[in-house]
Amino acid sequence: MKDYQQFRQQTRDWLEAHCPPSQRQPVIEAEQIWAGRDQYFHNNEARQYFEAMRDRGWTAPDWPAEYGGGGLDETECKILNQEMARLNCRPPLYDMGIWMLGPALLAYGNEQQKRQHLPRIIRGEVRWAQGYSEPAAGSDLASLKTKAEDCGDHFLVNGTKIWTTKADCADWIFCLVRTDPDAAKQAGISFLLIDMHSEGVSTAPIKLISGASSFCQTFFDNVKVPKEQLVGELNQGWAVAKELLKHERKLMSSMSAMVENEQESIAELAKKHTAVDAAGRLTDGSLRRDITRHLMNQGAQDLLNERLYHQARAGAVDPRLGMTIKHIGTAELQRKDELLLEILGNRGLSWENPSTSENEHTIVKNWAYDKAHTIAGGTSEIQLNIIAKRALGLPG
Ligand SMILES: Cc1cc2nc3c(=O)[nH]c(=O)nc-3n(C[C@H](O)[C@H](O)[C@H](O)COP(=O)(O)OP(=O)(O)OC[C@H]3O[C@@H](n4cnc5c(N)ncnc54)[C@H](O)[C@@H]3O)c2cc1C
Incomplete structure (x- = not known):
């Protein structure tokens, strides 16, 4: 029986020691650490953090240790994610190999392919x-x-x-x-x-x-x-393609939760930019309602992810959940972007205006960019068609 409490403490201590201050900040695009021959680090701390995570196999924590992965079980992975979130640690590596190809190779690749490609993906050597x-x-x-x-x-x-x-x-x-x-x-x-x-x-x-x-x-x-x-x-490549898409869609459904950590909370932002009463409550009732609705949806989505995680642990995933989660996650992300823009008012009209802050520019850029999430990895219309047919059993 594994001692998960001990694992949590060791992970916490290790991250405290190896994740330097600059890697505990919200990540901006220019500072993301991508894999590949021209790997770029914006400073030495970024390099050190990446190398420490890589050497521990924590660029791919749940992949088998024999290929250089972390070899963690699902509970340990969850603990690692929680401890990274607690310290606000940045993702150590960005790459489609990590997000999509690796899991598909683990499922469908032969031994030679796994040995050729997985270690290099984990080490960030190939983009x-x-x-x-x-x-x-x-x-x-x-x-x-x-x-x-x-x-x-x-x-x-x-x-x-x-x-x-x-x-x-x-x-x-x-x-x-x-x-x-x-x-x-x-x-x-x-x-x-x-x-x-x-x-x-x-x-x-x-x-x-x-x-x-x-x-x-x-x-x-x-x-x-x-x-x-x-x-x-x-x-028989269609089977591999579908396996890979499963991971792409899972990644996209979690975008909303990932972005949440990168910004001030919506409620804080609303208090900064809109009127509040003597008790510190937002005076705009409809804005209060929309923020509450978003936070409730976000909470429900987290629970849905949690349920999927437990189903996966029990080896009994309800395929209908997997089908719906990308649509729900990306639609909520776009609702949140609209809400943030509404809160900014005319400060959200440009991402270049020198009189508005970097954080405000990021919100506007995200609003524009996140429109892509209901297209990439399969459009929402197609997702809804799949849900209608396969999850709800409606006629074509
Ligand atoms: C940010 C981003 C990154 C991407 N990266 C990659 C990448 O790295 N590699 C890659 O291969 N692809 C990539 N794509 C492409 C993506 O997979 C496609 O854009 C997507 O599958 C939709 O295909 P399409 O653009 O040809 O649109 P179309 O299939 O032409 O669809 C056009 C519109 O018609 C609707 N539509 C089509 N068929 C139906 C139907 N049967 N019922 C109802 N509505 C329908 C669609 O929902 C959509 O609104 C990326 C896309 C984006 C936005």
């Missing part, structure tokens, strides 16, 4: 991009056309992927490709890992309205991919 969407295959992902032809010891890949986030900075990309053009849609798809430095791979940035671009279109022109990089069975 991964996601190659799912295509110009004519977004919501209807299974109609994708990028093809991989069997050429003996390798596949020859031709086609294009779109909305590939930060593919220009990535070292590797996980891709869905068509390997059997004659099979029914989902049946002819395989899951391939492609080195971005392979001959024939190129990217072009997609310019956004804000001027900055995190998106690329990625092109594959006669790219040779060794057969060892096929994950799962040939033509």
Whole structure:
């Protein structure tokens, strides 16, 4: 029987010793620690914190220790998360490998693939991009056309992927490709890992309205991919794709809770920017009601996550919960963004105004950016279709 109380105390002491002050601040985009060949640390403390977490396997705390992960069980992971939240520790590493590919490889990769890729993901040495969407295959992902032809010891890949986030900075990309053009849609798809430095791979940035671009279109022109990089069975990539999407959606549903730690609480902000009575209560009744409603929804969502966690521990996950959680989490996040903007009033009209604060600029930027969460990883309309059909059993 493990002594979880002792684990909590040791974790607390260790984090106190290894998480320096600058890594206990709300994280801003420019200071996030991303994986990859050009890994950037904004200061020495960031590097030290990352290296300490990495060496303990706590960039991937629940992955097996044999691949360099933390080897923690679910209770220990939860304790680690709680202790990190208590100190306001920043996430030690950002990467699609950590969030999505790793869990899919643990479920579907062979031993050689796990040994080749997992340790490098955990150590932040490789940055991964996601190659799912295509110009004519977004919501209807299974109609994708990028093809991989069997050429003996390798596949020859031709086609294009779109909305590939930060593919220009990535070292590797996980891709869905068509390997059997004659099979029914989902049946002819395989899951391939492609080195971005392979001959024939190129990217072009997609310019956004804000001027900055995190998106690329990625092109594959006669790219040779060794057969060892096929994950799962040939033509069975749809199962791997779905496993990975489960983790992407879980990540997105938790965005709202993650952002909560990064800002002043809504109630504090409202007290700062709107009128309060002698007892310190907000005088605007409808604002009070909306904040209360949001906090209750947020609380209910936390309970839902908790329930999912306990179901997972008991090995009895209700799939309907998994389906709904992304939609609920991202919709609430957007409601919260609207509320924050309402509280800021005309201070929320710009993210460049020198007379408003950095925190206020962040709120406005989040309001604009979080609109993406009801699109990325499967749009809300598609999620609602899935819930209607599979969770509620409604007719198509
Ligand atoms: C921030 C962000 C990051 C992303 N990063 C990546 C990435 O790294 N890699 C990657 O591969 N992709 C990425 N994507 C792409 C994302 O997966 C797609 O945008 C998403 O799947 C929707 O596809 P689409 O854009 O082609 O829209 P479409 O599928 O063309 O949908 C357009 C609209 O029609 C609606 N619609 C479509 N079909 C139906 C239906 N049957 N019933 C009801 N409504 C429907 C949709 O809900 C949507 O509102 C990213 C997207 C965003 C926003």
